[in-house]
Amino acid sequence: MDVLVIEGGRRLEGAVAIAGAKNAALPQIAAALLSDAPVRLAGLPRVADVETMLRLVESYGLVVEHAGPHEAVLDPAAARNGEAPYDSVRRMRASVLVLGPLLARFGEARVSLPGGCAIGARPVDLHLKALAALGAEVGIEAGVIVAEAPAGGLVGGRIVLASPSVGATETAMMAATRARGETEILNAARDPEVQDLAACLVAMGATIEGAGTHRIRIAGPTTWRAARHEIVPDRIEAGTYAIAAAITGGRLELSGAHLEHLAVVGEVLESAGVRLFPTDRGLMVDGTGPLRGVDVTTEPYPGFPTDLQAQYMALASVAEGAALVRETVFENRFMHVPELSRLGADIRLEGTSALVRGGRKLKGAPVMATDLRASVCLVIAGLAAQGETVVSRVYHLDRGYEELDRKLVRCGAAIRRETRA
Numbered sequence: 552m553d554v555l556v557i558e559g560g561r562r563l564e565g566a567v568a569i570a571g572a573k574n575a576a577l578p579q580i581a582a583a584l585l586s587d588a589p590v591r592l593a594g595l596p597r598v599a600d601v602e603t604m605l606r607l608v609e610s611y612g613l614v615v616e617h618a619g620p621h622e623a624v625l626d627p628a629a630a631r632n633g634e635a636p637y638d639s640v641r642r643m644r645a646s647v648l649v650l651g652p653l654l655a656r657f658g659e660a661r662v663s664l665p666g667g668c669a670i671g672a673r674p675v676d677l678h679l680k681a682l683a684a685l686g687a688e689v690g691i692e693a694g695v696i697v698a699e700a701p702a703g704g705l706v707g708g709r710i711v712l713a714s715p716s717v718g719a720t721e722t723a724m725m726a727a728t729r730a731r732g733e734t735e736i737l738n739a740a741r742d743p744e745v746q747d748l749a750a751c752l753v754a755m756g757a758t759i760e761g762a763g764t765h766r767i768r769i770a771g772p773t774t775w776r777a778a779r780h781e782i783v784p785d786r787i788e789a790g791t792y793a794i795a796a797a798i799t800g801g802r803l804e805l806s807g808a809h810l811e812h813l814a815v816v817g818e819v820l821e822s823a824g825v826r827l828f829p830t831d832r833g834l835m836v837d838g839t840g841p842l843r844g845v846d847v848t849t850e851p852y853p854g855f856p857t858d859l860q861a862q863y864m865a866l867a868s869v870a871e872g873a874a875l876v877r878e879t880v881f882e883n884r885f886m887h888v889p890e891l892s893r894l895g896a897d898i899r900l901e902g903t904s905a906l907v908r909g910g911r912k913l914k915g916a917p918v919m920a921t922d923l924r925a926s927v928c929l930v931i932a933g934l935a936a937q938g939e940t941v942v943s944r945v946y947h948l949d950r951g952y953e954e955l956d957r958k959l960v961r962c963g964a965a966i967r968r969e970t971r972a
């Protein structure tokens with residue numbers, strides 16, 4: 552199994568190219584199942600989750616042709632229905648995103664229920680309610696979601712989401728492109744990845760308005776056409792490198808990153824003493840000044856993303872003063888806390904809040920990754936720690952970060968990947 556060995560204490564300097572967003576790529580690959588014409592996706596990040604999603608849509612007859620390292624053409628001409636197996640959904644919860652497209656296209660869909668997930672219960676009830684609002688009969692049989700459209704196919708309707716779930720908004724939007732008549736999604740997620748899915752669907756021929764606001768309207772059904780779409784840069788990857796630069800007291804230019812997509816993250820980092828300014832190529836992060844702890848509450852976009860909470864906690868551990876970090880999106884998303892403590896962080900957990908007492912000098916130690924964002928938080932802490940940090944279970948990292956170790960090495964970090972028994 553691969554481990555990362557990090558020699559801490561080096562400043563990051565230079566430039567990092569930000570990849571296309573994994574969380575935008577996954578629904579767009581699923582969306583290709585809706586179309587009658589090929590979809591060319593550019594800016595696909597080379598990460599394990601994208602590979603898994605490509606394999607999944609291939610199992611439904613889509614032909615995936617790679618056109619360079621970051622581009623693929625997905626041809627749905629021979630698409631066929633089938634069941635999304637438990638193994639795939641268990642490995643990657645986003646597999647559930649094929650449910651809406653399969654139902655809309657074939658009139659029925661069977662997808663295994665995602666199992667319990669390491670970062671909380673993560674139910675799919677909102678996805679199912681959204682599909683029911685479009686006329687589908689939805690039930691669960693022996694651990695499998697079974698959805699069936701009415702005889703004439705899905706019909707447009709009004710979907711009110713009880714909370715602005717990213718995945719449920721995407722499921723609803725995709726299914727509605729093949730429904731007859733107008734669909735309105737209220738309390739929709741406003742994330743850049745939702746907007747990017749809408750842009751991709753529009754390029755494919757769909758009529759969608761309001762993506763990026765709480766109210767999205769889709770006029771179906773769609774006349775599909777061949778499309779090319781460039782995936783939006785990954786704001787979580789950008790935020791991760793911004794924090795990595797800051798924790799080492801370094802300066803990094805994040806090419807392709809958009810300050811406005813970072814939303815509250817930009818403000819939090821600036822309050823913490825990090826300077827951020829747009830450049831011709833993207834975003835400059837200057838972390839050479841003193842750092843201080845700032846309280847953070849995770850919230851749906853444009854609030855502080857839960858996907859940057861673990862990384863921020865590493866930063867707060869070395870910044871001056873205390874920071875209260877509240878997690879409101881997922882329960883049980885503090886699994887990185889005991890591992891950060893092994894590196895010398897002082898964090899007290901109380902329910903969904905963590906009090907981080909900063910000003911710590913971190914010291915290298917062996918630590919274990921538990922999920923994608925937790926694993927990168929340990930790498931970030933390792934960059935600031937004195938001596939050697941060994942992060943095991945880095946396969947979590949490879950699910951969502953393209954060449955993290957190589958990108959960091961190019962900016963001056965001392966990291967090597969080793970295969971250990």
Ligand code: UD1
Binds near residue numbers: 678679716858
């Ligand atoms: C997406 C992201 C993930 C990110 C999360 C929150 C992808 C592939 N993944 O996940 O990286 O951490 O958004 O920004 O885009 N919920 C329900 N019922 C549902 C659906 C969700 O109760 O049917 C709850 C979840 O348990 C969670 C909250 O809603 O507490 C937010 O989840 P959601 O926005 O759906 O996250 P995902 O789309 O799964």
